[in-house]
Amino acid sequence: MGFSKDQLLNRLQELEIDYTKYEHPPVLTVEAQAKYVSSSEGALSKNLFFKDKKHRYYIVSAMVDTKVDMKVLSQRLGLGKGGIRMAPEEALTQLLQVSLECVTPFAVVNESARDVSLLLDQNFKNQKRCIFHPLSNEVSVSLNTSGLDKFLKSIERDPVYVDLEANPAVGKDQPPDLAVYVPSNSVVIPEISNETSTKQTPPPKSVSAEVKPVASAKPSKPATKGKSVVVEKSTPLAFKNPEKFVEEIMDKTSALLLSEAKVENVEALAETLRKRLTSELTHLAIMYKNTAYTEGFHAGKHSQPKRL
Amino acid sequence: MEVDKKDENESESSEQVVNPWEVSAKDGGKIDYDKLIDKFGCQRLDESLIDRVQRLTSRQPHVFLRRGVFFAHRDFNEILDAYEKGDKFYLYTGRGPSSEALHLGHLIPFMFTKYLQEAFKVPLVIQLTDDEKCMWKNLSVEESQRLARENAKDIIACGFDVTKTFIFSDFDYVGGAFYKNMVKVSKCVTLNKAMGIFGFSGEDHIGKLSFPPVQAVPSFPSSFPHLFPGKDNLRCLIPCAIDQDPYFRMTRDVAPRLGYSKPALIESSFFPALQGENGKMSASDPNSAIYVTDTAKDIKNKINKYAFSGGQDSVEKHRELGANLEVDIPVKYLSFFLEDDSELEHIKKEYGEGRMLTGEVKKKLTEVLTEMVERHRRSRAAVTDEMVDAFMAVRPLPSMFE
Numbered sequence: 001m002g003f004s005k006d007q008l009l010n011r012l013q014e015l016e017i018d019y020t021k022y023e024h025p026p027v028l029t030v031e032a033q034a035k036y037v038s039s040s041e042g043a044l045s046k047n048l049f050f051k052d053k054k055h056r057y058y059i060v061s062a063m064v065d066t067k068v069d070m071k072v073l074s075q076r077l078g079l080g081k082g083g084i085r086m087a088p089e090e091a092l093t094q095l096l097q098v099s100l101e102c103v104t105p106f107a108v109v110n111e112s113a114r115d116v117s118l119l120l121d122q123n124f125k126n127q128k129r130c131i132f133h134p135l136s137n138e139v140s141v142s143l144n145t146s147g148l149d150k151f152l153k154s155i156e157r158d159p160v161y162v163d164l165e166a167n168p169a170v171g172k173d174q175p176p177d178l179a180v181y182v183p184s185n186s187v188v189i190p191e192i193s194n195e196t197s198t199k200q201t202p203p204p205k206s207v208s209a210e211v212k213p214v215a216s217a218k219p220s221k222p223a224t225k226g227k228s229v230v231v232e233k234s235t236p237l238a239f240k241n242p243e244k245f246v247e248e249i250m251d252k253t254s255a256l257l258l259s260e261a262k263v264e265n266v267e268a269l270a271e272t273l274r275k276r277l278t279s280e281l282t283h284l285a286i287m288y289k290n291t292a293y294t295e296g297f298h299a300g301k302h303s304q305p306k307r308l
Numbered sequence: 309m310e311v312d313k314k315d316e317n318e319s320e321s322s323e324q325v326v327n328p329w330e331v332s333a334k335d336g337g338k339i340d341y342d343k344l345i346d347k348f349g350c351q352r353l354d355e356s357l358i359d360r361v362q363r364l365t366s367r368q369p370h371v372f373l374r375r376g377v378f379f380a381h382r383d384f385n386e387i388l389d390a391y392e393k394g395d396k397f398y399l400y401t402g403r404g405p406s407s408e409a410l411h412l413g414h415l416i417p418f419m420f421t422k423y424l425q426e427a428f429k430v431p432l433v434i435q436l437t438d439d440e441k442c443m444w445k446n447l448s449v450e451e452s453q454r455l456a457r458e459n460a461k462d463i464i465a466c467g468f469d470v471t472k473t474f475i476f477s478d479f480d481y482v483g484g485a486f487y488k489n490m491v492k493v494s495k496c497v498t499l500n501k502a503m504g505i506f507g508f509s510g511e512d513h514i515g516k517l518s519f520p521p522v523q524a525v526p527s528f529p530s531s532f533p534h535l536f537p538g539k540d541n542l543r544c545l546i547p548c549a550i551d552q553d554p555y556f557r558m559t560r561d562v563a564p565r566l567g568y569s570k571p572a573l574i575e576s577s578f579f580p581a582l583q584g585e586n587g588k589m590s591a592s593d594p595n596s597a598i599y600v601t602d603t604a605k606d607i608k609n610k611i612n613k614y615a616f617s618g619g620q621d622s623v624e625k626h627r628e629l630g631a632n633l634e635v636d637i638p639v640k641y642l643s644f645f646l647e648d649d650s651e652l653e654h655i656k657k658e659y660g661e662g663r664m665l666t667g668e669v670k671k672k673l674t675e676v677l678t679e680m681v682e683r684h685r686r687s688r689a690a691v692t693d694e695m696v697d698a699f700m701a702v703r704p705l706p707s708m709f710e
Contacts, residue, residue, distance in 0.1 A: 078408070175407070175408065175447065175451055175455065179451070179454065180448070180450045180451060180454065184693075239690045279647075280683070282426070282467075283467045283683070283687070286467045286468070286469055287467065287687055287690055289469065289470065289471070290464070290468075290469070290470045290695060290698075291690060291695070293470045293471060293698060294470070294692065294694050294695040294697075294698045297694070297697070297698040297701065298694050298698075
């Protein structure tokens with residue numbers, strides 16, 4: 001189970017971090033919180049929980065009046081313009097183990113949140129103290145950023161402070177400045193994600209309805225025809241699954257065969273097929289080989305030594 | 309490309325400038341490749357060599373050879389001599405990961421190298437010079453390493469065989485036998501020589517001065533003890549763009565002094581920007597090139613709007629005079645990427661004599677490039693982080709010559 005508020009506060013005490021605790025009725029918003037904890041005690045924070053299209057998660061903790069532009073943030077992370085959105089509630093409860101109204105930097109203390117990236121507002125550093133929920137919305141604590149840093153370092157996290165209002169240009173020559181804070185691992189939340197974890201395992205007897213469009217939706221066109229190309233969205237299973245691999249080859253070959261059917265001489269037809277398809281099919285085969293090797297490599301890395 | 313003080317002097321003498329950090333033609337014209345070959349002292353790749361390649365590999369030479377994209381070499385004939393006798397070689401190429409977005413020009417050396425690997429059945433090492441970009445482009449170490457890995461995915465998507473390919477990043481791999489060779493090379497190149505070859509000055513930081521050996525030593529098999537143990541005489545062939553020649557002139561100069569074979573080179577010309585030979589292909593201008601992340605729509609749009617046309621202003625004039633094939637970009641691009649020789653000849657003839665219009669040529673180019681980019685994107689999607697790890701693992705390659 002997740003860390004409880006008391007466990008967290010005990011940890012802060014063990015680390016000799018100076019904080020002040022305020023108990024109050026459960027609050028759902030910053031405005032409500034402000035009624036019980038006055039700004040003289042410290043700067044209130046707004047805490048946002050985002051996810052990107054590749055199932056990677058981010059906590060952004062900012063001063064209440066810092067403007068957080070999701071489009072800009074998304075670009076600075078190297079995710080394009082619409083790359084991040086608010087994370088769904090299930091993610092919150094599963095990864096951060098807190099309820100909707102108390103997203104907080106402290107949530108990264110949970111093992112389940114180890115792949116969540118935490119970005120803190122640079123402006124916090126100018127404040128004497130800042131206010132966060134200690135994993136419960138019935139309590140607020142105010143502490144100095146050095147206390148927060150000490151806590152983060154104790155759980156082997158590097159505190160990351162970012163100028164959230166900055167809007168640097170992101171282009172081909174100016175790499176996104178926050179891209180380095182994108183988590184290296186994506187997280188699967190059951191019921192939400194429809195197919196992909198980082199290690200993709202195709203079901204051996206795959207649901208053809210789902211997979212067929214991948215293999216055959218793209219009409220293999222010989223170079224002379226001007227058909228439009230269908231863009232593939234999912235990772236081609238043709239590179240992993242022998243049946244799909246063969247299906248892809250048959251699709252390409254028969255498409256070419258049908259389009260060249262007007263050629264009367266069978267030998268010439270065979271020659272054309274060979275000429276047109278060899279390079280493409282070889283490429284397909286190489287990707288298949290590389291995929292198989294990679295799976296073997298993974299197995300080798302993770303195999304356990306023989307028990308004696 | 310880094311612009312350093314050197315180009316101020318060069319533009320005064322209005323000579324063309326070709327070095328690893330700057331490429332510019334004289335007076336904004338075209339690069340004179342004959343002059344370049346003369347100045348650098350390399351050789352033209354002639355028909356007889358191409359025929360020889362066809363004989364030795366029993367397959368049609370790559371389109372880049374047939375169309376003169378790879379047009380210069382050093383000692384390629386010696387490589388072929390040895391190959392004929394049964395002595396193999398290995399390939400070495402690389403990329404400086406300065407940006408995430410790769411365009412078609414970036415892929416050219418990799419497409420050619422893949423062909424060489426398949427045709428000659430030889431192993432390949434690919435160097436990602438993340439340290440160089442960290443120094444020259446002032447990227448953070450982490451960012452340059454990240455870009456190296458991202459670029460590795462696009463490189464792998466070109467279709468290299470994992471059982472014959474070792475990809476490494478400098479930050480990961482430099483050390484051990486590799487570093488020992490770096491020191492040996494460094495001892496043979498004086499500061500003055502380095503400044504002469506690369507244009508360094510007293511204002512440049514010492515990181516830059518000490519970089520050239522890093523790019524030199526992959527030419528020596530002893531830098532890869534896990535790949536070529538005991539094969540110190542294995543020769544190396546380096547496919548690269550001709551602006552990299554200075555690094556390898558230095559390497560070839562040093563090699564005999566270390567008792568190593570000189571690496572051979574096979575060099576390509578520059579890929580023109582969409583706006584024409586005189587235009588600069590710039591990473592900050594997305595319309596100067598076709599990127600591997602462009603959609604079919606983007607490609608169509610870019611070609612129609614930005615590809616410099618050699619066609620005449622009006623249809624009548626065009627039918628009368630024909631197109632100027634020298635400056636026409638769509639035809640140039642087709643000469644790089646349209647496999648079918650007879651089809652290209654047909655287009656050049658019809659377009660050059662005014663019977664075919666620019667629109668048709670652009671349409672053909674759009675088709676060819678869209679198919680290429682699509683295929684690349686599909687392969688790229690199949691490249692996982694684990695696959696990158698596999699390519700970059702320091703492991704033996706037992707079937708590298710099969």
